[in-house]
Structure formats: structure tokens, C-alpha cells
Amino acid sequence: MALLAGRLFDEGDAGFSKNSSNMILVKLHGRERLIRGMKSTIKAISTGILATMLHPRVLKLFYRGPLTILMYHGVIDSPMIMPDPCMIDINVFRSQLRYLKKHFEVVSLTRAVELMEHDAITEPTAVITFDDGYQNNYDLAYPVLCEERLPATIFLSTLFTDTDISIWTGVLQNAFTLTPKMHLEWRGQRFDLSTLEEKKKSLSAVRSSLKDGPHQSLMDEVENIVTELSEGDPISLDAESPYRMLNSASIEKLAKSDLIELGGHTHSHCILSRLPSSTQEVEIRKSLELVESFTGQPCRLFAYPNGKKCDYDEESLSILRENGVKAALTTESGCYAPGTPMLELMRIGVDAEASMSSFKLSLFDIQGRIKGLFANKA
Numbered sequence: 543m544a545l546l547a548g549r550l551f552d553e554g555d556a557g558f559s560k561n562s563s564n565m566i567l568v569k570l571h572g573r574e575r576l577i578r579g580m581k582s583t584i585k586a587i588s589t590g591i592l593a594t595m596l597h598p599r600v601l602k603l604f605y606r607g608p609l610t611i612l613m614y615h616g617v618i619d620s621p622m623i624m625p626d627p628c629m630i631d632i633n634v635f636r637s638q639l640r641y642l643k644k645h646f647e648v649v650s651l652t653r654a655v656e657l658m659e660h661d662a663i664t665e666p667t668a669v670i671t672f673d674d675g676y677q678n679n680y681d682l683a684y685p686v687l688c689e690e691r692l693p694a695t696i697f698l699s700t701l702f703t704d705t706d707i708s709i710w711t712g713v714l715q716n717a718f719t720l721t722p723k724m725h726l727e728w729r730g731q732r733f734d735l736s737t738l739e740e741k742k743k744s745l746s747a748v749r750s751s752l753k754d755g756p757h758q759s760l761m762d763e764v765e766n767i768v769t770e771l772s773e774g775d776p777i778s779l780d781a782e783s784p785y786r787m788l789n790s791a792s793i794e795k796l797a798k799s800d801l802i803e804l805g806g807h808t809h810s811h812c813i814l815s816r817l818p819s820s821t822q823e824v825e826i827r828k829s830l831e832l833v834e835s836f837t838g839q840p841c842r843l844f845a846y847p848n849g850k851k852c853d854y855d856e857e858s859l860s861i862l863r864e865n866g867v868k869a870a871l872t873t874e875s876g877c878y879a880p881g882t883p884m885l886e887l888m889r890i891g892v893d894a895e896a897s898m899s900s901f902k903l904s905l906f907d908i909q910g911r912i913k914g915l916f917a918n919k920a
């Protein structure tokens with residue numbers, strides 16, 4: 543159609559019509575101009591509406607707030623072969639922080655907990671958090687946080703410290719990226735790996751299915767898939783991999799920083815609700831104890847791996863309570879509203895592939911507000 547439209551314009555521009563077929567071309571030419579004109583008017587109007595919508599004063603009107611807890615994972619300084627929405631470009635990250643600093647009161651999670659407990663949040667307030675504990679949190683994110691003097695909390699899955707292994711999601715992403723195979727046979731299904739786009743789709747489908755199983759079977763299956771994808775040539779994380787986990791020297795430096803707080807994220811990054819109570823306790827306690835060994839202080843902050851409502855249960859909540867955790871963060875999307883349980887705080891996940899406009903809307907939870915409006919009407 544675009545090609546056809548282009549041809550019509552070329553022919554129309556060449557001169558006036560002298561026969562009926564050329565008359566049709568002139569009519570179409572006029573119609574195309576009209577459509578083009580309408581399109582650019584609609585574009586100008588929607589750009590205007592968007593610009594108005596995105597004005598901080600307007601966004602604040604819609605903001606239910608008063609607290610947005612942002613969730614990041616990793617920061618990268620060069621593009622990945624297969625982009626991961628959890629790994630954000632450092633320049634985009636810096637721009638987001640600057641915007642945040644300009645329009646929000648950015649506080650540490652501990653400070654936010656105090657404010658929430660005393661119902662004392664008066665201004666739009668934000669907290670920055672990182673899940674998992676990737677080495678790039680120290681190498682790339684931390685210097686930007688220092689430049690902007692903004693506090694953040696990093697939740698560590700402590701099993702991976704000083705190892706060459708990573709969380710299963712990163713291991714899988716790495717294996718799908720580097721595999722020379724054109725397809726994967728798994729659970730009776732054939733997954734296309736012939737292009738990056740197909741790899742991305744296949745990875746997403748495999749990852750979602752894996753999350754349904756108990757932790758040990760998930761890990762066994764990940765190992766089998768990685769072995770299959772590597773064709774006997776082990777796929778390891780290279781030194782520059784964004785999935786490399788924090789080493790203890792970096793954690794020690796972060797622990798000493800007045801800008802960084804550390805929290806637990808289980809020991810092996812397992813989905814708690816899939817585990818028996820005793821294993822949940824080991825996973826939670828170990829991560830809290832290891833964090834304490836770095837900070838020298840009781841660890842009061844925690845984030846649930848995977849973090850949806852179905853990924854933790856009453857057992858998890860009572861283990862956290864018994865171990866003195868004051869705030870636990872989910873990955874359920876939303877802002878804090880008075881009355882939200884402190885062990886089930888919601889967050890706004892930052893999608894590394896989203897535009898700055900989308901980031902601004904999510905920061906003020908505009909999507910959540912719109913969803914809420916529709917939910918109320920239903």
C-alpha cells in the first residue's frame with residue numbers, strides 16, 4: 543500500500559491527467575493528500591495532548607501516590623545482543639534519575655518506612671530499588687546514584703556472591719542468546735531459535751512455563767535446557783556479562799556507602815510459595831544473615847523473588863515477621879496507599895525498553911489509575 547501510494551504521488555506529480563485513468567489518479571492523489579493532512583493533524587493533536595498529559599503538574603493531579611517504589615534490576619553501558627527489559631541503558635537510567643529528582647522527594651526505603659508508619663508523606667515521594675544484586679549495580683548504577691546523590695536499596699540473592707553462576711533467568715537468557723541451535727525441543731514442543739526475534743519469543747514462553755514448577759525441578763530443567771542449547775560446549779557467563787552477580791568486595795563498598803541499603807532476596811532466588819515452610823525459612827534467614835554479615839546491622843528489608851501475590855504465602859509473611867523484617871516488596875504493580883501491609887508493598891517495575899514518556903506515566907502510576915477507573919465501572 544505504501545509502495546502503491548508512493549507511485550500514485552509520483553505519477554500525479556508528473557503532470558495533469560489526459561484520460562480517465564489519469565483522472566482517477568488525480569482523485570486518488572487528492573484523497574491521499576487529505577489522508578496525509580488528517581494524519582498529521584491527528585498526530586499534532588495527540589502530541590499536544592501527550593505533552594499536556596506529561597506535564598508534571600498534570601501528572602501530579604492524577605497521582606494517587608503518595609509513594610512510588612521503583613524496581614530496577616541491572617544497568618548496561620553497551621547494547622545486548624538480545625535485549626532484556628530488566629537491563630537498562632546507563633544514559634536512560636541517568637535521565638530517569640534526573641527526572642525523578644526534579645519531581646519527587648527521593649528517600650531511602652528505611653526512611654520511607656518511617657514516613658509510612660507515621661502517615662507523614664506529604665509530597666510525591668519515591669524510593670529506588672534494585673533486585674537480585676548484579677555486579678553492574680556497583681560498576682554502573684552506583685556511580686550515577688553518587689553523581690545525583692540519590693539513595694537506593696539493593697536486594698541480594700546471596701548464594702551467587704563471588705561465583706561464576708547467576709540467577710536462572712540470566713543463565714537462560716545467556717544460553718538462548720549464544721546458542722548455535724536453530725530450535726529447541728522441550729516438553730513435546732518445538733521452539734524456534736532461528737532469529738533473535740524468535741529466540742526472544744521462545745525464551746519468554748519457556749521462562750513462563752518454568753515458573754509454574756517447584757524450585758528444584760525448575761533448576762533441573764534449566765540445567766537440561768542449557769546443556770541442550772550449548773551442544774556440549776558449556777555456555778558460561780563472560781566477565782562482562784550483565785548477569786554477573788556482585789562480588790563481596792563490591793558489596794562491602796556498597797554496605798559502607800551512606801546512599802545504599804542492602805536487603806534480602808532469598809539465598810538462591812527461589813519462588814517461596816513453591817517451597818515447604820522449613821526450606822522457606824532457610825532461604826529467607828540465610829539471605830538476611832549474609833546481608834547482616836556485610837552491613838554489621840540487622841537486615842530489616844526484603845524483596846520476594848518473582849514477587850507476585852502467588853509467589854509468597856502466609857508462611858513467608860510469618861517467617862519475615864519472626865526475623866524482624868519491617869518492609870517486604872512485591873512485584874505487584876502500584877503505588878503505596880495508606881493501609882497497604884508493610885510486608886506486601888507494591889512497586890513500579892521499570893521496563894528498560896520503555897520510552898521516557900512511558901516512564902513518566904508509570905512513575906505517577908497513570909496506567910494503574912486508568913485500570914482502577916475501569917475496574918470500578920465493571
Ligand SMILES: [Zn+2]
Pocket residue numbers: 673674807811846847848
Ligand atoms: Zn529477583
